Structure formats: structure tokens, C-alpha cells
Amino acid sequence: MDRGLPNLHLEFVKYLFLLRHLDVQDIEKVRLKEEVFAIVxxxxxxxLYETLISESVLEKDQGVLDSMRAKIEDEIKKLDEKIADAxxxxxxxxVREAHLAKSLFFIRIGDKxxxxxQLKVTESKTVAVGQKMDLVFYTLQLGFFYMDFDLISKSIDKAKNLFEEGGDWERKNRLKVYEGLYCMSTRNFKKAADLFLDSISTFTTYExxxxxxxxxxxxxxxxxxxDRVSLKxxxxxxxxxxTVxxxxxxxxxxxxxxxxxxxxPFFLAFAGLTEQIKLDRYLHPHFRYYMREIRTVVYSQFLESYKSVTIDAMAKAFGVTVEFIDLELSRFIAARKLHCKIDxxxxxxxxxxxxAKNALYQATIKQGDFLLNRIQKLSRVIDL
Known part of the structure; x- marks a missing residue:
């Protein structure tokens, strides 16, 4: 892991997430604590160390804390001297580079x-659109490190406004991955999938x-x-x-x-993936939702082929009991996720x-009525 660049050690933040996770075994947490403390x-x-102490994630070592504070104070003094000299x-x-160095230092030590x-100060000294975009990417990394969705959302909007002034394709493609991750983290899986798929051949966001x-x-x-055709x-x-x-x-x-x-085999593979999803810091909050959605997809796909099918046949196809399928489908039907009924x-x-044709016809009628009402209102205003 590169200690010098402000990539915020996103492997490190994964360790922090696992340290706080209830499903991680104590023996694994001992190893993770050692890793986290070494990086800190x-x-x-x-x-960040003070925050982790207050949350009882790490134990307090006053000597280490005092040493870190002294080093930080010394480094800030040097950075300020460089800014003054520039x-x-x-x-x-x-001048801009000196201010940027100070920004990256605060990012590195975890002072959000x-x-x-300092990033705002650096931006005020920045003219080029590309360099302004790089500052937005640093801000986005901070947002993801602290899971600050308000900061992430505002930064994405800011980046899009900057692109209206110009900007190269490489940075635009990078932004797609950042926005895709934000969409996935906020449960907008459809948009996340579209953005990720757009970035497959241009992926460079290893940070x-x-x-x-x-x-x-x-x-x-x-x-x-x-849908099935697009998935293929x-x-x-x-x-x-x-390839991957x-x-x-x-x-x-x-x-x-x-x-x-x-x-x-699908359900066997899915069972193997559940642990990975549960222990992923971006997917973990949506674990139950994702479990429901994937089962809706697979049940819908199975039922698509039949006008009617026995519950026993479906249970055998999925390798589960009749009672399990009966209970599962009852929930999904009640939630209007599946279009079927159980006899x-x-x-x-x-x-x-x-x-589908009838639904389209009804939608057209509804939109037509709405348009006619608007035209009638408009005609009354014109008559006046």
C-alpha cells in the first residue's frame, strides 16, 4: 500500500469496517487491530487514532499519541514555511503546489x-479544469473514507459542472466509477450497473x-x-x-x-457469496434488500416459462423443501413482487x-387524458 499518496488506504478503511463488524471472529480482530495500529x-x-480510541476500537498509547502530535506539528510548520516562501x-x-501538499498531508493523517x-484554499489557487477535477476526486475519496454521502453527492454534482467547462475523457470515466459506487452505496443498483458497465474497458480508479x-x-x-438479453x-x-x-x-x-x-447450483453459489456481500462495507447495509431482490429475479425467471407449475416441481428445481418455497412465494406475492397465486x-x-400491451394502452389513455386537461386549462387562459 502506498503510504505517500492520499488514496486514504481504502484497504485500511476495510480493516476498520471489519473491526467494528459483529460477524468477524475475535481472533481475526486481533490481527486487524495490529494492522490498523501499524498503519496509524x-x-x-x-x-483518526483519537477517534478510534474514543470508539474503543484501539487502546490508548499516550507515548505514541504524543509522538504523532509532535511530528504533525513539525510537518505543518515545514509546509507553512514552503507556502510562505512560494x-x-x-x-x-x-504557490498552488505548496497548498496542495498541505491538503494531501491532512488527508494522509485522517484530519477530515x-x-x-485546505482543499478549498488550494482550489482558490487553481485555474486549470483538470487540476480542479483532481481536487474533487480527493474530496470524493474523503467522502468514501468517512461514508459522508452528502459530501459525495455535492462533489459529484460539482465535478459534472466542471466537465461542462471542459475536461478529459480519462477523468470523466473515473467519475463514472465514483458515481457508480455512490449509487450502489445508496441502493440505486440500476444506475450503478449502467455506470459500472460503461467503465469496464476504461477502468483506472485503483485508488x-x-x-x-x-x-x-x-x-x-x-x-x-x-433484462435477460442485456445481461447476456x-x-x-x-x-x-x-478474464477476471x-x-x-x-x-x-x-x-x-x-x-x-x-x-x-445458483443457490449454492449464492450461499457462497453471501459472506462476501455481508462483509463488504458498501454492500453490507443493503444485504437483506439484495437477498430479496435476487430471489425475486430468480423466481420470476423460473415462473416466466409456465402458465402453471406444481409447487413440488419448483421446490425440486431449487433444491429446497415445498414448505420453504410455499413460505417464500407467499411473502413475495403479498409484497407484489411476483405475479402469481398459490392453489x-x-x-x-x-x-x-x-x-404488457394492455398496460401500455392504459398508460397511453392516462397520459392522453392528462394532456387534454392541460390543453383545456390553457385554452381558458388564452380566451381570457
Whole structure:
């Protein structure tokens, strides 16, 4: 891990997430604590260390804390001297670089407020759109480090406004991944999938996560967002995905068994993936939601082929008991996630999919009525 660059150690923040996670074993937490403490000491992350002490994540070592504070004070003094020298003796470019160095230092030590404050100062010294965009990316990294969705949302909007002034394709493509991660983290899986798929061949945002993790997110969001034809074209047959998917445990079986309608292996693969989803800091809050959505997709796909099917046949196809399927489908039907009904006496499921043409006709009628009402209101105003 690069200690010098302000990538905010996103592996490190993963360790912090796991340390706070109830499902992680105590013996693993001992190892994680050692890793976290080593990184905190190496980068003199006193502000973050104090937070972790207050949350009882790490134990307090006053000697280490005092040493870090002294080093920080000394480094800030040097950075301020460089800024003063640049302002007195050098040009605008050098002044900006000196302020940027101070921003990156505050990012490195985990001082969010001072980092944001210094980034604003640096921005005031910045003219080029590309350099302004880089400052927005640093702000976005801070947002993801602290899971500050308000900061992330505002920074994405700011980046889009900057792109109206110009900006290169490389930065635009990077922004798609940042926005995709934000959408996934806020449960907008459809938009996340679209943005991730757009970025597959241009991925360069290794400061967020490795390419394997990017493919993991792309497949998971696509499965619950795309129709069957799009899934085949954009995911199942995508060469970029095919080269990586085999390295990620259970993911290839998860995707291909769903597409091939092999439901027993699909559920086995899904069971293997649940731990990865649960222990992912971005997906963890949506674990139950994702579980429901993926089951809706797979049950809908199975029922799509039948006008009616016995509950026993469906249970065998999924490798579960009749009681389990009965209970599952009852919940999804009640929530209007599945268009079918259960005949308990005959032990049969009858599908009652809405007629797409009829739904389109009803929508057209409704929109037509709305348009006529607007025209009538407008005509009354014109008559006056």
C-alpha cells in the first residue's frame, strides 16, 4: 500500500469496517487491530487514532499519541514555511503546489475537517479544469473514507459542472466509477450497473478498489438490474468480465447458473457469496434488500416459462423443501413482487402476468387524458 499518496488506504478503511463488524471472529480482530495500529503509527494519523480510541476500537498509547502530535506539528510548520516562501519568491503554480501538499498531508493523517478546508484554499489557487477535477476526486475519496454521502453527492454534482467547462475523457470515466459506487452505496443498483458497465474497458480508479472488486460489484448490480438479453450481451459474454470472473470465488457459477436456468447450483453459489456481500462495507447495509431482490429475479425467471407449475416441481428445481418455497412465494406475492397465486389444495402455482400491451394502452389513455386537461386549462387562459 502506498503510504505517500492520499488514496486514504481504502484497504485500511476495510480493516476498520471489519473491526467494528459483529460477524468477524475475535481472533481475526486481533490481527486487524495490529494492522490498523501499524498503519496509524506509520502515517502519524493522530486525529483518526483519537477517534478510534474514543470508539474503543484501539487502546490508548499516550507515548505514541504524543509522538504523532509532535511530528504533525513539525510537518505543518515545514509546509507553512514552503507556502510562505512560494508566495514571496515563486510563481502562482508553486504557490498552488505548496497548498496542495498541505491538503494531501491532512488527508494522509485522517484530519477530515482540515483537509476539506485546505482543499478549498488550494482550489482558490487553481485555474486549470483538470487540476480542479483532481481536487474533487480527493474530496470524493474523503467522502468514501468517512461514508459522508452528502459530501459525495455535492462533489459529484460539482465535478459534472466542471466537465461542462471542459475536461478529459480519462477523468470523466473515473467519475463514472465514483458515481457508480455512490449509487450502489445508496441502493440505486440500476444506475450503478449502467455506470459500472460503461467503465469496464476504461477502468483506472485503483485508488477506490482493485479491478477484481470492480467486476464483483458490476456483476452483482447487473444481475438485479438488467433484462435477460442485456445481461447476456453486457455481462455473461463480456470479455473484460470473462478474464477476471474466475478469480472471484462463486461469482462465475452465480452468474452463469442464473442465465442457464440451473437453479440448484445458483443457490449454492449464492450461499457462497453471501459472506462476501455481508462483509463488504458498501454492500453490507443493503444485504437483506439484495437477498430479496435476487430471489425475486430468480423466481420470476423460473415462473416466466409456465402458465402453471406444481409447487413440488419448483421446490425440486431449487433444491429446497415445498414448505420453504410455499413460505417464500407467499411473502413475495403479498409484497407484489411476483405475479402469481398459490392453489394450496391442488399444490399448484398459477401465473397471472400482467398483459404488457394492455398496460401500455392504459398508460397511453392516462397520459392522453392528462394532456387534454392541460390543453383545456390553457385554452381558458388564452380566451381570457
Amino acid at each position: 503509527k506509520t502515517d502519524d494519523m493522530a486525529p 508566495e514571496e519568491n515563486l510563481g502562482e503554480s508553486e 475537517e482540515k483537509a476539506l478546508e 477506490l478498489f482493485p479491478y477484481d472488486t470492480f467486476i464483483f460489484y458490476t456483476v452483482l448490480t447487473s444481475i438485479i438490474s438488467l 450481451q453486457k455481462v455473461v459474454d463480456a470479455p473484460e468480465i470473462l 470472473i474466475g478469480k472471484i470465488p462463486h461469482l462465475s457459477e452465480f452468474l452463469n447458473s442464473l442465465y442457464d436456468c440451473q437453479y440448484k 394450496k389444495v391442488a399444490g399448484v402455482l398459477e401465473t397471472n402476468r400482467p398483459d
